[in-house]
Amino acid sequence: MSTLRTLPMPSGSALGDVIPHLRAALEGSGPAWLPIPSSDRREAHRLSGALAPGEPIDDEVALVVTTSGTTGAPKGAMLTAAALRASCAATHDRLGGPGTWLLALPTHHIAGIQVLLRSIEAGTEPAVLDVSGGFLPEALAGAISGMRGPRRYTSLVPTQLIKVLNDPAARAALADLDAVLVGGAATPKPVYERAKAAGINVVRTYGMSETCGGCVYDGVPLDGAKVRIEDGRVLLGGVMIATGYRGHPDHPAFAEPGWFRTEDAGTFDDGVLRISGRLDEAILTGGLVVIPQVVEAVLVSHPAISECVVLGLPDERLGQRVAVAVVPTEGASPTLEELREYVERELDAIAAPRELALLDELPVHGPGKPNRAKLRELLSSSTY
DSSP: OOOEEEEEOSSSSTTTTHHHHHHHHHOOOSEEEEEEEEEEEHHHHHHHHHHHSEEEEEEEEEEEEEEOOOOOSOOEEEEEEHHHHHHHHHHHHHHTTTOOEEEEEEESHHHHHHHHHHHHHHHHEEEEEOOOTTTOGGGGGHHHHTOOOOOEEEEOOOHHHHHHOOOOOHHHHHHTTTTTOOOOOOOOOHHHHHHHTOOOOOEEEEEEEEGGGGEEEEEEEOOEEEEEEETEEEEEETTTSOOTTTBTTGGGGOOOOEEEEEEEEEEEEEEEEEEEGGGGGGGEETTEEOOOOHHHOOOOOOOTHHHHHEEEEEETTTTEEEEEEEOTTOOOOOOOOHHHHHHHSSSSSGOOSEEEEEEESOEEEEEEEHHHHHHHHHHHHOOO
């Protein structure tokens, strides 16, 4: 057995020290690495404390990549060199061939790591947009202009894409790329349509640390990836699946070898996967179940809403009540009554929000995922 080691990952262009280690990981010739952020000591300590670097690990494991959850102890998906190589190859095959990548994501999460791994496999040097101080769309055009090669790609999260769409120079630069992978969270339909109308080749990705990142593009599994549905739950299988969680050999998510049981609900018809929501985020209100993502899909089509998150709050009468946090479009100020009426036109009245928070931006964690725990705190402690 080898020993798990920590690999501090820079947020800017100082990648020279980590690229050789990632190359060895792809080749299966180095130790197992645990990527941690070099610019966030608290998070680095949290991850290291939970995943036991310095302790033995199976020789076949190349990387232990943490999930993005912020509640409880973080989990580490154990990824093999073969799984990582398969993921890189399948991505390039789907996109039309290897190319140059722009890194605009944190490098200790799977999406950012994959940008580096794909660059290594392609034999290209990634362009880097420093996001340590936040994502600045005005810097995107300059970063893209410096990219070389016949094919150019990047990977973003939906919140970044929204900011790009509001900046003419960044929007034009992004449209010049051959493909823009967007994942980490669901891309609202209006945002996707705006991006396509602007000439941006958006590829919506679905996957997680446990699957070496995105393994389903625009609803269609990549080569080597498998999808099946059990009782409405999405299961992912194939060559990109992690061997399990570090320190949790009997975790039920990996009970079936070669498959990962997600917490997502969905359908898989005619070879196309459609995600309807998170099973662990369902709201039980008045004896009925409301899937937050279904309500969000309705609300984001409202002209006064740029982004929104729907969640459940404790309620003595209903069990839970539906609440929504909204980032309005510029100059807009939607009211709760207005949004309730809007939802009721499309869904049952029980799905209409009973509480509203208007925010300048949504709190996020991990690779752009809404921080629902933080939003619950905000909504529970305030009246809007």
